[in-house]
Amino acid sequence: MFLKLAHKSLRFRKNSVLLTIFAMAISLTVLLGVEHIRQQTKHSFASSVSGIDLIIGTRTSQLNLLLYSVFRIGSPTSNISWQSYKNIRQHPDVRWSIPISLGDSHKSYRVVGTTNDYFKYFKFGDTQQLAFAQGQNFQGTFDVVIGHKVAQLLNYKLGDQITLSHGIGSTSFVNHDKNPFVVSGILQPTGTPVDQSLHVSLAGLEAIHATPQSMPGTLTPKSITAMMIGLDSKTKIFRFQRAINTDPNEPLTAILPGVALAELWQSLSMIEGTLTVISSLVFVSAAIGLGAMLMASIKERTQEVQLLRMLGATPIFIFCFIELEALLITAVSILIAVVILSIAILIGQEHLASQYAVQTDWLILSATSVTTLAQVFVVAAVCSIPAAIVAYRRL
Amino acid sequence: MLYYHKVINIKLYRMLIQLNNTQFAYPAAPNKTVINIDTWQIQQGLKHFLHGPSGSGKTTLLNLLTGISAPTGGEVYVLNEPLHKMNRKQRDKFRAHNIGYIFQKFNLIPYLNAIDNIKLAHYFSRSHSKTLDANIDDLLHTLQIPTTDWSRPVGQLSVGQQQRISIARAFINKPNLLIADEPTSSIDEDAKANFLSMLQTLCQECNTSLLFVSHDMSLQNMFDHSHSLPQINRPKGA
Numbered sequence: 001m002f003l004k005l006a007h008k009s010l011r012f013r014k015n016s017v018l019l020t021i022f023a024m025a026i027s028l029t030v031l032l033g034v035e036h037i038r039q040q041t042k043h044s045f046a047s048s049v050s051g052i053d054l055i056i057g058t059r060t061s062q063l064n065l066l067l068y069s070v071f072r073i074g075s076p077t078s079n080i081s082w083q084s085y086k087n088i089r090q091h092p093d094v095r096w097s098i099p100i101s102l103g104d105s106h107k108s109y110r111v112v113g114t115t116n117d118y119f120k121y122f123k124f125g126d127t128q129q130l131a132f133a134q135g136q137n138f139q140g141t142f143d144v145v146i147g148h149k150v151a152q153l154l155n156y157k158l159g160d161q162i163t164l165s166h167g168i169g170s171t172s173f174v175n176h177d178k179n180p181f182v183v184s185g186i187l188q189p190t191g192t193p194v195d196q197s198l199h200v201s202l203a204g205l206e207a208i209h210a211t212p213q214s215m216p217g218t219l220t221p222k223s224i225t226a227m228m229i230g231l232d233s234k235t236k237i238f239r240f241q242r243a244i245n246t247d248p249n250e251p252l253t254a255i256l257p258g259v260a261l262a263e264l265w266q267s268l269s270m271i272e273g274t275l276t277v278i279s280s281l282v283f284v285s286a287a288i289g290l291g292a293m294l295m296a297s298i299k300e301r302t303q304e305v306q307l308l309r310m311l312g313a314t315p316i317f318i319f320c321f322i323e324l325e326a327l328l329i330t331a332v333s334i335l336i337a338v339v340i341l342s343i344a345i346l347i348g349q350e351h352l353a354s355q356y357a358v359q360t361d362w363l364i365l366s367a368t369s370v371t372t373l374a375q376v377f378v379v380a381a382v383c384s385i386p387a388a389i390v391a392y393r394r395l
Numbered sequence: 396m397l398y399y400h401k402v403i404n405i406k407l408y409r410m411l412i413q414l415n416n417t418q419f420a421y422p423a424a425p426n427k428t429v430i431n432i433d434t435w436q437i438q439q440g441l442k443h444f445l446h447g448p449s450g451s452g453k454t455t456l457l458n459l460l461t462g463i464s465a466p467t468g469g470e471v472y473v474l475n476e477p478l479h480k481m482n483r484k485q486r487d488k489f490r491a492h493n494i495g496y497i498f499q500k501f502n503l504i505p506y507l508n509a510i511d512n513i514k515l516a517h518y519f520s521r522s523h524s525k526t527l528d529a530n531i532d533d534l535l536h537t538l539q540i541p542t543t544d545w546s547r548p549v550g551q552l553s554v555g556q557q558q559r560i561s562i563a564r565a566f567i568n569k570p571n572l573l574i575a576d577e578p579t580s581s582i583d584e585d586a587k588a589n590f591l592s593m594l595q596t597l598c599q600e601c602n603t604s605l606l607f608v609s610h611d612m613s614l615q616n617m618f619d620h621s622h623s624l625p626q627i628n629r630p631k632g633a
Contacts, residue, residue: 001518004511005504012506012548303501309463310498312491312519314484 024333051123135185326384447624462486495565505550
């Protein structure tokens with residue numbers, strides 16, 4: 001009866017109620033959207049690389065090195081020499097190493113020059129190894145292994161021919177169209193930037209850049225962009241890092257991916273915090289709007305409240321009645337917001353993933369957003385207290 | 396022998412309302428005693444007519460009798476229950492159980508239909524009648540509400556029909572006391588006579604005492620007793 005009364009009462013005043021629901025739903029969409037993307041970003045950041053002891057590049061900031069080597073964002077200032085790469089690889093403490101050579105692209109997806117060790121040692125998430133959905137690693141010079149998204153979005157199959165472009169724009173004036181690559185493998189989805197990458201061998205990369213003058217057959221690169229290494233003992237990481245950072249032969253930087261990731265997230269936390277505050281304020285203003293709408297309705301409903309009191313309704317009942325109306329409005333708004341957001345993410349998913357490397361799940365009701373929703377209910381209830389008290393005091 | 400006589404007496408004079416030195420002032424104007432009644436008693440089982448011009452404290456008195464407000468001084472007995480000794484919660488419960496009330500207008504929640512309005516009154520009384528639906532049917536039939544109008548929101552019905560549904564709502568809990576506050580002032584002459592006769596019939600059937608408040612003196616000879624509020628109440632203060 002209680003619920004029926006509240007429900008019918010809201011439908012009776014549907015114009016002002018619908019307007020309030022609309023305002024609340026919009027603000028909740030913003031709130032939940034920001035919250036959701038924040039979580040997803042944090043998650044995909046944290047899981048984009050793991051199981052790697054050090055990332056080594058030219059002398060640069062720790063963030064820059066992380067961004068271009070792992071996230072393929074931005075450009076390296078300079079490369080590291082092939083000699084340094086060889087020296088480090090042959091160091092007795094180094095168990096394995098992955099060279100990375102960047103600079104080319106295919107239809108705005110980055111191309112990574114590397115070796116087959118990449119598929120063996122690169123780890124992501126909870127130290128998961130890369131796995132092939134189809135095909136296998138490089139067998140010949142012009143083999144290419146493509147990420148899940150690249151295959152999906154460009155609709156590539158094993159055996160397809162691909163032409164790389166010099167530089168990283170989608171319209172390049174220099175296309176390496178004399179040397180097409182053949183898709184030899186397609187990786188399983190990882191939810192990391194690997195999905196948006198094409199991997200070729202260092203020799204292949206060298207071959208397409210070779211000028212007619214250069215000697216054919218000697219496809220050893222002069223330099224690489226960065227390298228990832230694993231040491232035979234974790235205890236040697238810091239000593240090794242210091243040794244590289246102070247290498248007298250070449251100015252190099254070695255970073256611990258975990259530390260750099262944390263720093264990266266830290267530097268984003270200002271933006272993260274600002275977004276949360278703004279979306280919370282938007283929601284609070286909508287909740288105050290709800291309170292004002294209820295307050296205005298109490299004035300019109302003096303007789304209704306009087307009648308309920310005469311029928312034997314206690315003041316507490318009246319108070320709860322108004323609060324229940326507020327919570328019903330909030331519940332409907334949340335429902336609408338969740339639907340809007342799910343649809344928006346479903347539509348925008350591909351764009352977010354390809355443009356910002358943010359993997360989003362359209363199922364937005366995670367454990368944290370349930371906490372957020374609980375807070376939303378509390379705020380809505382608090383904002384309706386003044387109206388409920390006014391109703392309670394009538395008579 | 397003497398003792399026996401006393402019991403008879405009490406039985407004969409069971410009081411519907413008994414006020415002794417009753418005073419009431421609104422918190423906003425504590426010096427202005429709106430209600431100041433030395434003594435007023437009316438008998439149970441009868442139909443009472445109470446008249447007085449507007450501003451004579453009618454609404455305030457009715458709020459005291461129904462327990463919406465508590466007196467600031469003196470005693471208020473309704474159906475022999477001391478309302479002045481009860482707390483707010485007890486008074487709310489007392490009202491839901493014992494008193495039926497019909498306002499001048501706005502007697503029904505406009506967005507509920509007739510049946511739900513009556514059920515709402517039953518809901519607050521916290522008594523759970525197994526024959527509720529049958530009782531509602533009976534009442535609505537007795538009050539000549541067409542079946543087709545039972546499940547329409549009452550806001551869409553005529554004022555006369557709404558007032559008759561109000562009677563049904565007031566009687567669903569078989570109240571001991573029915574208070575009607577100017578219930579006929581918003582309906583036309585024909586409907587008025589019809590309304591009054593239905594009200595009185597139901598009071599008879601349910602053994603309900605009636606306190607009918609109106610400024611329309613032409614109605615007073617349809618009641619057992621007539622009381623004038625200005626003669627009972629002597630407000631004082633500025």
